[in-house]
Amino acid sequence: MDPEEYRRAAYASVDYIVDYFKTITERQVVSNVEPGYLRQVLPNEMPQEPESWDDIHNDFDRHIVPGLTHWQSPKFLAWFPANTSFPSILGEHYSAAFSAPAFNWICSPAVTELETIVLDWLAKQMGLPSQFLSDVEGGGVIQGSASEAVVTTMVAARDRYLRDAIASKYPTEEEKETAIAAARGKLVAFTSDQTHSATQKAALIAGVKFIAIKTFPEDDYALTGPALAKAIQEAEEKGLLPFYLTASLGTTAVCAVDKFAELADATKDYPHIWKHVDAAYGGAALICPEFQHYLDGVEYFDSFDMNMHKWLLVNFDASCLYVRRRKDLIDAFSVTPPYLRNEASDSGLVIDYRDWQIPLGRRFRALKIWFVMRAYGVKGMQEHIRKTLGIGIHFMKLIQTRADVFSIATPPRFGLTVFQVLPSKSGETANDITKRVADRINNEKVLFLTASTVDGNMCIRVVTGSPWATDKAMTEAFEYILKVSEEERRT
Amino acid sequence: MDPEEYRRAAYASVDYIVDYFKTITERQVVSNVEPGYLRQVLPNEMPQEPESWDDIHNDFDRHIVPGLTHWQSPKFLAWFPANTSFPSILGEHYSAAFSAPAFNWICSPAVTELETIVLDWLAKQMGLPSQFLSDVEGGGVIQGSASEAVVTTMVAARDRYLRDAIASKYPTEEEKETAIAAARGKLVAFTSDQTHSATQKAALIAGVKFIAIKTFPEDDYALTGPALAKAIQEAEEKGLLPFYLTASLGTTAVCAVDKFAELADATKDYPHIWKHVDAAYGGAALICPEFQHYLDGVEYFDSFDMNMHKWLLVNFDASCLYVRRRKDLIDAFSVTPPYLRNEASDSGLVIDYRDWQIPLGRRFRALKIWFVMRAYGVKGMQEHIRKTLGIGIHFMKLIQTRADVFSIATPPRFGLTVFQVLPSKSGETANDITKRVADRINNEKVLFLTASTVDGNMCIRVVTGSPWATDKAMTEAFEYILKVSEEERRT
Numbered sequence: 001m002d003p004e005e006y007r008r009a010a011y012a013s014v015d016y017i018v019d020y021f022k023t024i025t026e027r028q029v030v031s032n033v034e035p036g037y038l039r040q041v042l043p044n045e046m047p048q049e050p051e052s053w054d055d056i057h058n059d060f061d062r063h064i065v066p067g068l069t070h071w072q073s074p075k076f077l078a079w080f081p082a083n084t085s086f087p088s089i090l091g092e093h094y095s096a097a098f099s100a101p102a103f104n105w106i107c108s109p110a111v112t113e114l115e116t117i118v119l120d121w122l123a124k125q126m127g128l129p130s131q132f133l134s135d136v137e138g139g140g141v142i143q144g145s146a147s148e149a150v151v152t153t154m155v156a157a158r159d160r161y162l163r164d165a166i167a168s169k170y171p172t173e174e175e176k177e178t179a180i181a182a183a184r185g186k187l188v189a190f191t192s193d194q195t196h197s198a199t200q201k202a203a204l205i206a207g208v209k210f211i212a213i214k215t216f217p218e219d220d221y222a223l224t225g226p227a228l229a230k231a232i233q234e235a236e237e238k239g240l241l242p243f244y245l246t247a248s249l250g251t252t253a254v255c256a257v258d259k260f261a262e263l264a265d266a267t268k269d270y271p272h273i274w275k276h277v278d279a280a281y282g283g284a285a286l287i288c289p290e291f292q293h294y295l296d297g298v299e300y301f302d303s304f305d306m307n308m309h310k311w312l313l314v315n316f317d318a319s320c321l322y323v324r325r326r327k328d329l330i331d332a333f334s335v336t337p338p339y340l341r342n343e344a345s346d347s348g349l350v351i352d353y354r355d356w357q358i359p360l361g362r363r364f365r366a367l368k369i370w371f372v373m374r375a376y377g378v379k380g381m382q383e384h385i386r387k388t389l390g391i392g393i394h395f396m397k398l399i400q401t402r403a404d405v406f407s408i409a410t411p412p413r414f415g416l417t418v419f420q421v422l423p424s425k426s427g428e429t430a431n432d433i434t435k436r437v438a439d440r441i442n443n444e445k446v447l448f449l450t451a452s453t454v455d456g457n458m459c460i461r462v463v464t465g466s467p468w469a470t471d472k473a474m475t476e477a478f479e480y481i482l483k484v485s486e487e488e489r490r491t
Numbered sequence: 492m493d494p495e496e497y498r499r500a501a502y503a504s505v506d507y508i509v510d511y512f513k514t515i516t517e518r519q520v521v522s523n524v525e526p527g528y529l530r531q532v533l534p535n536e537m538p539q540e541p542e543s544w545d546d547i548h549n550d551f552d553r554h555i556v557p558g559l560t561h562w563q564s565p566k567f568l569a570w571f572p573a574n575t576s577f578p579s580i581l582g583e584h585y586s587a588a589f590s591a592p593a594f595n596w597i598c599s600p601a602v603t604e605l606e607t608i609v610l611d612w613l614a615k616q617m618g619l620p621s622q623f624l625s626d627v628e629g630g631g632v633i634q635g636s637a638s639e640a641v642v643t644t645m646v647a648a649r650d651r652y653l654r655d656a657i658a659s660k661y662p663t664e665e666e667k668e669t670a671i672a673a674a675r676g677k678l679v680a681f682t683s684d685q686t687h688s689a690t691q692k693a694a695l696i697a698g699v700k701f702i703a704i705k706t707f708p709e710d711d712y713a714l715t716g717p718a719l720a721k722a723i724q725e726a727e728e729k730g731l732l733p734f735y736l737t738a739s740l741g742t743t744a745v746c747a748v749d750k751f752a753e754l755a756d757a758t759k760d761y762p763h764i765w766k767h768v769d770a771a772y773g774g775a776a777l778i779c780p781e782f783q784h785y786l787d788g789v790e791y792f793d794s795f796d797m798n799m800h801k802w803l804l805v806n807f808d809a810s811c812l813y814v815r816r817r818k819d820l821i822d823a824f825s826v827t828p829p830y831l832r833n834e835a836s837d838s839g840l841v842i843d844y845r846d847w848q849i850p851l852g853r854r855f856r857a858l859k860i861w862f863v864m865r866a867y868g869v870k871g872m873q874e875h876i877r878k879t880l881g882i883g884i885h886f887m888k889l890i891q892t893r894a895d896v897f898s899i900a901t902p903p904r905f906g907l908t909v910f911q912v913l914p915s916k917s918g919e920t921a922n923d924i925t926k927r928v929a930d931r932i933n934n935e936k937v938l939f940l941t942a943s944t945v946d947g948n949m950c951i952r953v954v955t956g957s958p959w960a961t962d963k964a965m966t967e968a969f970e971y972i973l974k975v976s977e978e979e980r981r982t
Contacts, residue, residue, distance in 0.1 A: 001866050003509045006577035010505040013581055017501075017588045018494045031600050035840040038604035046612040050868040056578075059865075060585075064858070067601030071591040079830070082852075084590035086497035087547075090504055092587035094551075096859075097508045099575035099806035100562040101636065109522050110558030113529035121537040144635060145592065145850040155696050181676025184698060185668075197828040198851060204823065205646050205849060207675060207698045252830055309852075315590035316854055332695065337688040339570070339743055339943035339952070343930075349526040358696060358849065359636040360689060361573075361800075363807055367555070368587075374550075375492050377541040439834075452830040461830070 001053065009053045016061075017089070021072070024468050029075040030445040033067045069448065074466050074473035078450040080252075080281040081388075081465030084315035087375035091368025092315060101361025105350035106342050108364070112351055115142055115366035118373060119320055125378060126286035126306070129299035132322035134351075140322045141329075141356040142365045146280035147198035149305035149321040152358055154202045154244050156323075156332040157274030157302070158187060161243040163331075165272040184208075188235050189244035192223035192258060194251035196278060209240060217455060220411055221254050223247060225262025232270065244274045247301075249294055250282020253452050253461070255413040257282065261297030268300075274328075277304040280319070282414050284311035284465075285389070288382045302328070311414075311465040313372050313384060318365055323356075330355045388465045389415045391474050395462055398478040405485050409459045416463040418454060424489035431458040437485050444484075447477055492544065500544045507552075508580070512563070515959055520566035521936040524558045560939065565957050565964035569941040571743075571772040572879075572956030575806035578866035582859025583806060592852025596841035597833050599855070603842055606633055606857035609864060610811055616869060617777035617797070620790035623813035625842075631813045632820075632847040633856045637771035638689035640796035640812040643849055645693045645735050647814075647823040648765030648793070649678060652734040654822075656763040675699075679726050680735035683714035683749060685742035687769060699734070702726060708946060711902055712745050714738060716753025723761065735765045738792075740785055741773020744943050744952070746904040748773065752788030759791075765819075768795040771810070773905050775802035775956075776880070779873045793819070802905075802956040804863050804875060809856055814847075821846045879956045880906045882965050886953060889969040896976050900950045907954040909945060915980035922949040928976050935975075938968055 001009070041063050071082045102111040119140025123132050132138045143149045166183045167176040187208040191199045192215045203210035213231045215221045232242050245267065247258040260277070267273045277298055283306025285291040298304060305321045308314035323329055334355040336345075344350045354360050376384070392415025399406045399419050407430070409418045420430045421437045435458045438451035450461045460481075464474065492500070532554050562573045593602040610631030614623050623629045634640045657674045658667040678699040682690045683706045694701035704722045706712045723733050736758065738749040751768070758764045768789055774797025776782040789795060796812045799805035814820055825846040827836075835841045845851050867875070883906025890897045890910050898921070900909045911921045912928045926949045929942035941952045951972075955965065 001577040003512055003577070006580070007505055007509050009577070009581055010508075010584070011502055013584055014498055014501040014505070017585070018498050020588060021494055030597070033600050035596065035600075035835060035838070036604070038601065038608060042608055044611075046616050046864050046869055048869045050871045051865045053578075053866065056862060056865045060858075060862075064601045064605065067599070067604065068589055069591065069597065069599040071589075071599075082590055082592050084587060086492040086494070086500070087544075088590075089497070089584065089587040090500055093501070093504055093580065093584045094508070096575060096580040096583035096806045097511060098559055098562075099573055099579075099800070100560065101573050101800070101807045105526065106521070106560065108558070108560040108562075109524050109526075110529065110555045113527070113558065114555065117529060117533055118537075120535075125537050145852045147851040148849060151849055158698070159695070177676075184675055185672025197826045197831070201824060201826045201849075201851075204650070204826070205696075207649070252828075309590070309592070315587045316592045316852055333692065335688045335692045335695070337743075337943075339941055340688070343933075344526060347526070358639060358642055358692075360638040360692075361636045361807055367551075371547060371551075373537050374542045374547045375544065377538045379539055380541045442834075450830055452828075 005053060024070060024073050025473065027070050027073060028445055029070050029073045029448045030442070031067050031069055032445065038063060038067060072466055072468060074464060074469040075447050075477065076466065077462045077464055077477065078448045080310050080463060082310060082316055083313045083465060083467060085313040085372055085467060087371035088313060088315045088368040091371040095364040095367050098364060100364070102364060103354040103360045103362060104340065104342065104345055104352040106344045111364045111366065112353060114370055115353065116351060118366050118369045119322070121373060122320055123322060126283065127289065127292035127295055128304060128322060131299065131324045132304060137326065138322065138324045139326045140320055141353055143319040143321045143357060144317045145319050146196070146278055146305050146307050147201060148358065149319055150198045150246060150276065150278065151202040151205050152321065152329070153274060153276050153303045153323070154189060154206045156328045157244045158206050158208060159332045160274065160328050161187065161241070161272050183241055186239060186241045187243050188240040190228065190231055190242060191246045192248065194221050194253055194256050195246050195248050196252045196280065199246040211235065215256065221251065221256035223258040223263065225259060225266040228263055229266040232266070242270065242273055244276070246276050246278050249277055249279035250414050253454050254410040254418050255282060255416045257294050257413070260301065264297045264300035274303070275301040277301055279304060279306040281307065281310045283307070285385055285414055287312065287378070288385055308369060311385065312381065313376060313467065314369050318369055326356065333357065384467060388469055391415070391464055391469050391471055392417060394471050395474045395478055398475065402482060405482065405489070409454055409457065415465065416461060418459045418461050420457065420459055421485045421489070433488060434458045434460060437488050440484055440488065441481065446480055496544060515561060515564050516964065518561050518564060519936055520561050520564045520939045521933070522558050522560055523936065529554060529558060563957055563959060565955060565960040566938050566968065567957065568953045568955055568968065569939045571801050571954060573801060573807055574804045574956060574958060576804040576863055576958060578862035579804060579806045579859040582862040586855040586858050589855060591855070593855060594845040594851045594853060595831065595833065595836055595843040597835045602855045602857065603844060605861055606844065607842060609857050609860045612864060613811055614813060617774065618780065618783035618786055619795060619813060622790065622815045623795060628817065629813065629815045630817045631811055632844055634810040634812045634848060635808045636810050637687070637769055637796050637798050638692060639849065640810055641689045641737060641767065641769065642693040642696050643812065643820065644765060644767050644794045644814070645680060645697045647819045648735045649697050649699060650823045651765065651819050652678065652732070652763050674732055677730060677732045678734050679731040680737070681719065681722055681733060682737045683739065685712045685744055685747050686737050686739050687743045687771065690737040700731060706747065712742065712747035714749040714754065716750055716757040719754055720757040723757070733761065733764055735767070737767050737769050740768055740770035741905050744945050745901040745909050746773060746907045748785050748904070751792065755788045755791035765794070766792040768792055770795060770797040772798065772801045774798070776876055776905055778803065778869070779876055799860060802876065803872065804867060804958065805860050809860055817847065824848065875958060879960055882906070882955055882960050882962055883908060885962050886965045886969055889966065893973060896973065896980070900945055900948060906956065907952060909950045909952050911948065911950055912976045912980070924979060925949045925951060928979050931975055931979065932972065937971055
């Protein structure tokens with residue numbers, strides 16, 4: 001493909017994308033394809049000869065697009081939103097053209113420097129404590145996902161603990177090593193039973209134990225200080241070594257917000273426990289000052305992570321991780337062979353983000369963030385958050401108008417409504433009918449939503465953060481859910 | 492930005508990208524900016540109001556592009572190439588528009604299915620052993636980088652070892668746990684001293700020991716079977732537990748290829764040692780049958796990884812990891828909370844790639860791979876590899892014409908030439924003059940190359956894989972290197 005062929009193909013792609021978004025609301029949100037559909041229509045081998053873009057694009061249109069789930073659709077109400085936006089798409093387009101595995105500063109100085117700047121901008125705008133800014137000992141780094149951020153901080157926490165809390169007590173290398181080997185199998189990370197499974201997976205990867213602390217509806221499923229204190233005490237009684245905590249600002253199932261100040265208080269005598277905030281979804285709301293009270297206590301935490309790629313208009317991936325002490329990451333992840341040495345890095349004047357993450361290489365992701373920040377401005381981002389929140393509340397109110405059919409399971413937060421369908425006949429449970437309604441809706445593919453359990457109860461989760469969402473689309477979604485629920489309650 | 496504003500901005504971006512590539516050879520390959528340059532020209536805070544695309548793009552052109560290092564330039568001869576291509580850029584563009592954190596099949600069926608298909612295509616075309624195809628117990632998965640692939644397989648290897656080689660010997664849960672805790676601190680991963688530092692970093696992350704086995708110039712710096720057998724024996728004598736090996740198909744410093752068949756033989760009595768091939772750069776050459784003899788012995792290996800994003804025309808990231816038994820990955824990485832359950836996954840008919848990797852979410856990266864495979868075809872890809880290899884050999888021959896000034900340090904492979912500048916006066920070493928020449932070249936920024944040490948000797952590495960590379964550009968590069976070398980030898 002020569003430059004002029006690319007120009008024609010790319011213009012046509014731009015038109016295709018414009019049409020895609022103009023028709024997004026009419027598209028069936030979930031694909032009709034069956035497992036294995038694509039294998040049946042594509043050849044078994046790579047083509048030998050170059051093919052024309054027209055042929056490739058025709059197949060793309062016929063075989064690939066029908067197999068997509070449309071996350072940008074206002075009918076996508078599952079999991080959490082995963083926004084994209086036009087300035088973000090432009091950023092990815094340029095990033096692919098300037099492609100580089102920009103593992104250190106000299107690899108492409110703008111990639112590193114813009115990242116530091118936009119992450120500082122974001123931290124300030126979200127009202128994060130100043131320890132997370134790059135100007136003193138902390139700073140931000142773009143990770144691929146909130147799950148990667150948990151692994152990254154947990155590995156750094158593990159190594160910091162083994163060094164500072166264990167090895168430092170012994171004088172010789174041999175004694176240090178023996179003590180570390182003995183301690184490694186006793187390390188334990190804490191979360192609540194509402195925390196995203198990423199922390200459990202991170203514990204598997206880091207090779208440590210994992211304890212999920214039970215939460216209760218009377219606390220809105222938040223992890224509290226006393227519950228953590230009790231869990232730490234019980235773990236210590238068993239000879240375990242608490243070293244890490246994931247607290248959540250917006251849990252997956254119900255958007256619970258843990259009690260950060262209480263958690264900080266409960267761990268004040270445990271300076272070696274790394275306290276991480278997973279604000280993957282909820283963190284986006286902090287762009288509006290009225291939500292920043294949630295951060296109370298986070299000034300005592302070691303790290304904080306939120307995904308711009310969920311609700312903040314930047315396409316996947318753009319997980320923004322902040323740490324109090326960047327040295328903790330560098331101590332855990334820095335390995336510098338001769339071929340990675342260079343004058344700029346040796347000078348100590350630059351950041352080499354490869355030492356702040358698991359992979360070596362990294363894409364130019366700051367560009368799309370910068371484009372989005374400037375194209376929307378703080379006001380545009382706040383408007384997006386408040387608008388979609390309002391749509392969530394609109395849906396919740398509709399659910400409340402039919403207390404004969406629906407029961408709200410947890411207080412709505414960050415636009416998420418979690419509800420059950422009420423049984424209409426004896427012998428049937430809310431769990432049964434709720435599951436039946438959810439399954440039928442997802443099978444009919446008019447909407448896409450998530451069924452999950454909260455405290456053993458089957459619930460339906462509904463949330464939108466799509467820039468294409470409207471009150472009207474949400475009213476239609478409600479009416480459809482109501483219709484299905486009423487029909488299922490009659491059968 | 493509304494759809495029509497996007498259309499205008501995107502058309503203009505396409506034109507900008509076309510101009511960028513049309514002028515790529517004239518651009519200074521490394522940026523002139525000083526550390527901190529961008530902080531001085533950008534504001535300290537995110538803008539409050541939305542800004543116009545014209546303003547944003549003007550700043551992009553004035554402040555960001557001058558801070559880029561041009562990896563696609565034929566003057567970029569450092570590290571390894573990191574190709575992009577027009578079909579790849581188109582794939583990223585669409586991927587950003589259809590953005591989704593496609594962690595399971597139903598998230599967007601095409602994302603998963605196309606990935607399985609293109610990775611099978613690639614495996615067949617590279618001549619990989621059939622155990623790595625998806626149709627039996629193995630399969631491929633796109634990772635972000637070769638370093639991530641090493642961590643992923645090492646964690647799976649660690650857990651497989653602890654389960655199969657340790658825990659399985661004990662009847663009770665308590666005994667199993669005690670044995671695992673005792674074994675964990677004794678696990679050791681092997682590489683050669685030429686292997687990329689990613690394996691050392693992975694060992695830090697996985698919390699295991701790491702031994703780099705010395706290689707020798709008489710073996711072309713390849714890791715041999717006898718050397719591995721000796722290292723395993725010595726480790727066992729110290730009470731360590733060998734569980735993982737990274738063998739390389741093209742090491743970073745000199746492109747050495749380890750002796751896979753010998754390594755398989757040396758580990759034949761150690762079924763629990765996971766054997767991984769890191770073919771990050773060199774793997775691309777396997778698209779040409781004349782290089783597939785290098786794979787001899789790989790049929791005994793557990794995993795194989797190569798980066799299409801280095802030399803195979805797909806922009807970063809696209810690291811293609813193959814495993815013999817996908818169950819090994821799933822055992823290590825699968826955690827399924829209720830909110831991730833769905834009918835398709837429960838049916839067992841689909842792949843959920845989230846269980847084959849560290850992060851949960853994943854981008855639609857198979858699309859760009861498919862576009863590239865079809866736009867180039869096997870023939871186009873082979874032509875690209877053979878052409879850039881030829882340019883590398885052209886450079887090597889030019890170096891050989893001046894045996895009075897240069898000395899080739901290691902046999903050239905995969906287009907990489909590693910050489911020293913010879914000293915011209917007594918008291919000066921080849922190391923001194925080679926370093927001086929490399930530093931001056933990188934400071935003058937006419938070319939960008941890597942200086943590294945091989946067996947304690949300072950060497951210059953020169954390699955290109957750029958689709959924009961030509962014999963003419965390489966001749967100019969040689970003449971410039973010769974000029975600088977001659978001047979430095981005179982001073």
